[in-house]
Amino acid sequence: MVRRKRRRVPEALRRAYGDRARPLEEIILSLLPHPPPLSPSQCRCGGRCCLGCGGSGYLLRRDDPPDYRNLLVHAVCVVPSGAPAPPVLYSSDPPLPQRQVS
Secondary structure, eight states: OOOOOOOSSOHHHHHHHGGGEEEHHHHHHHTSOSSOOSSGGGSTTOSSOOHHHHTHHHHSOTTSOHHHHHHHHHOEEEOOTTOOOOOSOOOOSSOOOHHHHO
């Protein structure tokens, strides 16, 4: 018996919004600059490891609580087709640690 891959977006939302309905984790990562820096030292954070150079490893860590993990993986959001592009630079002064960003 072949197991079907479970869709991460409910069918009703997929029909209503198409590819714009995606898991929250995917949406957040899609807003980051593309391509990411080749190494953290080339990132604007100067190698301190931020969301821009750390990507999903920075957004979702092994020691994060299950509720947070479920939120990122199972929550679905829709970005309107007319939404403006994300800003080119993300910065905070001083840089925020991961726990304050998420």
